[in-house]
Amino acid sequence: MKIFLAVNKKHAKQIVDVLISLTPKPYILVASYDDEVEVLAKLQGCEFIKIKDIEKLYTIEKLEEFDIAIAGLDDDVLNIAVARVAKSMGIPMVVAFMHNSMNRDEMLKEGVTYIINIENFISSNLKFVLLPDTWIIIELIPVIKLIIAIYRVVKRSVLGVNVKVFDEIIENEKIKVFAIDGVGNFVNENKPLERDNIIIAIGTEDKILKAVAEFEKIFRKYEQLYTLKYTDIQRFGGYG
Amino acid sequence: MLVPFRRLLHKAIPKSTAIGYTLSGKFSKHVKDIVSDRDIFYDTYAMIYGFSRSRTYTALRTIYLNVPYGRGYVYLYGATLTQTPITLFLNLDSKCIRRNIIENAIELMSEGACSLYLAIPFTNDSFSQLYRNRIYRLFKNLGVGLELLHPSYTLVVGKSRVFKDSPSTIWSTEILAATLIELTVGRNRVKVEDIGCVDVIPSAMQGVESIYAERLAIDFINMLISRKIIDEEQAKEYLEMVKSS
Numbered sequence: 001m002k003i004f005l006a007v008n009k010k011h012a013k014q015i016v017d018v019l020i021s022l023t024p025k026p027y028i029l030v031a032s033y034d035d036e037v038e039v040l041a042k043l044q045g046c047e048f049i050k051i052k053d054i055e056k057l058y059t060i061e062k063l064e065e066f067d068i069a070i071a072g073l074d075d076d077v078l079n080i081a082v083a084r085v086a087k088s089m090g091i092p093m094v095v096a097f098m099h100n101s102m103n104r105d106e107m108l109k110e111g112v113t114y115i116i117n118i119e120n121f122i123s124s125n126l127k128f129v130l131l132p133d134t135w136i137i138i139e140l141i142p143v144i145k146l147i148i149a150i151y152r153v154v155k156r157s158v159l160g161v162n163v164k165v166f167d168e169i170i171e172n173e174k175i176k177v178f179a180i181d182g183v184g185n186f187v188n189e190n191k192p193l194e195r196d197n198i199i200i201a202i203g204t205e206d207k208i209l210k211a212v213a214e215f216e217k218i219f220r221k222y223e224q225l226y227t228l229k230y231t232d233i234q235r236f237g238g239y240g
Numbered sequence: 241m242l243v244p245f246r247r248l249l250h251k252a253i254p255k256s257t258a259i260g261y262t263l264s265g266k267f268s269k270h271v272k273d274i275v276s277d278r279d280i281f282y283d284t285y286a287m288i289y290g291f292s293r294s295r296t297y298t299a300l301r302t303i304y305l306n307v308p309y310g311r312g313y314v315y316l317y318g319a320t321l322t323q324t325p326i327t328l329f330l331n332l333d334s335k336c337i338r339r340n341i342i343e344n345a346i347e348l349m350s351e352g353a354c355s356l357y358l359a360i361p362f363t364n365d366s367f368s369q370l371y372r373n374r375i376y377r378l379f380k381n382l383g384v385g386l387e388l389l390h391p392s393y394t395l396v397v398g399k400s401r402v403f404k405d406s407p408s409t410i411w412s413t414e415i416l417a418a419t420l421i422e423l424t425v426g427r428n429r430v431k432v433e434d435i436g437c438v439d440v441i442p443s444a445m446q447g448v449e450s451i452y453a454e455r456l457a458i459d460f461i462n463m464l465i466s467r468k469i470i471d472e473e474q475a476k477e478y479l480e481m482v483k484s485s
Contacts, residue, residue, distance in 0.1 A: 053404060054320060074306075075306050075317070076303070076304075076306060077303060077305075077317035077320055077321060078317075078320060080303075080321065081320045081321060099306050100304045100305075100306055102288075102292065102295050102302075102304040103303060103304055105302075106301060106302065106303055109301070
């Protein structure tokens with residue numbers, strides 16, 4: 001197998017690490033602007049070419065024999081340009097790093113077969129830490145559109161919702177929903193969710209997005225019931 | 241059969257690539273109509289250089305820059321995407337752009353009359369003031385860029401190679417490209433045209449002009465050093481001049 005990799009120093013180690021662990025070891029041609037990548041490539045037994053201008057890649061005739069191209073540069077425009085070269089050279093599989101999710105369509109138009117969404121990984125992890133009571137969508141394996149929706153329960157722990165309620169509405173959908181507590185133990189589906197429990201739903205993109213909208217409706221319904229209950233308590237002067 | 245004059249004219253113009261840029265993703269309709277004209281442009285991209293949190297739906301091919309507010313990088317990335325020898329950069333929010341200005345600019349380029357064409361200042365009072373005090377003073381001292389009276393321009397047309405070879409700066413890469421051409425090829429290769437209309441930088445960008453101006457000055461001085469036009473001692477003098485202004 002022949003793999004062409006255009007990469008910068010930021011991502012070089014992790015990609016080369018994966019490529020050299022493949023058996024049988026593929027023939028790897030690394031292209032980069034950075035001297036650091038040249039050192040890494042040569043010491044790991046890869047062929048290296050220094051690029052100043054992506055257009056120069058069109059002059060490398062042997063690229064036509066390659067099976068996979070990986071565009072792992074630190075900018076979407078550069079990765080799009082690499083994908084365009086790979087496509088014109090007839091490389092059947094093009095993998096590209098994406099740093100801004102809004103550039104997805106443009107990447108697909110330029111012939112990218114598989115997109116690795118760097119932005120989603122960073123933003124979703126940050127959101128998980130900083131934004132409780134919010135559904136966070138993480139692209140697990142974008143290649144097969146497998147995603148995961150995560151929800152950390154904080155304020156809504158008072159509502160008394162349990163996982164079974166969610167499970168019931170997705171009965172016919174091919175997704176899985178469950179909850180874990182703060183230390184990673186599964187929460188019984190009949191037990192009301194407590195503070196810092198994490199709801200996890202896993203499935204394909206379209207089904208998860210649809211399910212998340214339904215889950216949110218359930219939360220709102222419980223919130224309405226909760227509000228009504230406490231309005232009544234205030235109106236009638238307590239539980240008695 | 242009668243053929244409208246404009247269509248005939250277009251046949252004589254070699255196709256180029258249009259790189260439009262916008263802060264907000266809202267385009268001026270008449271500018272969008274011009275850049276969508278397939279008779280003039282082989283390819284057209286819209287680059288969103290603002291802090292965009294939602295997608296812009298348009299028929300134009302749209303690229304969202306990874307570094308928000310870095311208008312200068314539009315030139316670098318535009319030159320990377322272009323597949324024609326001539327590339328045109330323009331502000332999609334412009335109120336001054338007219339079809340005939342663009343056609344004239346491309347004709348000038350295709351005739352070989354110049355390597356870079358700039359028209360329609362894109363600035364505001366504060367940025368222009370900073371530019372005059374910090375950068376234009378350097379230009380006068382060095383005897384280059386004397387026609388570059390404004391810190392940025394709405395319409396920039398040039399050979400694609402020019403933008404690839406030019407160093408970048410956060411806002412005004414065209415100024416670096418223009419001065420580089422003047423210094424390395426010749427002053428007559430840059431044409432700056434005054435059409436009596438000015439585009440104002442969006443109010444959302446106010447307050448950061450000093451960063452852009454200072455960065456432009458530093459990048460300009462670095463360019464002079466790297467091209468061995470000035471030495472380290474002169475560079476220090478120029479940096480002092482920038483800081484004292």
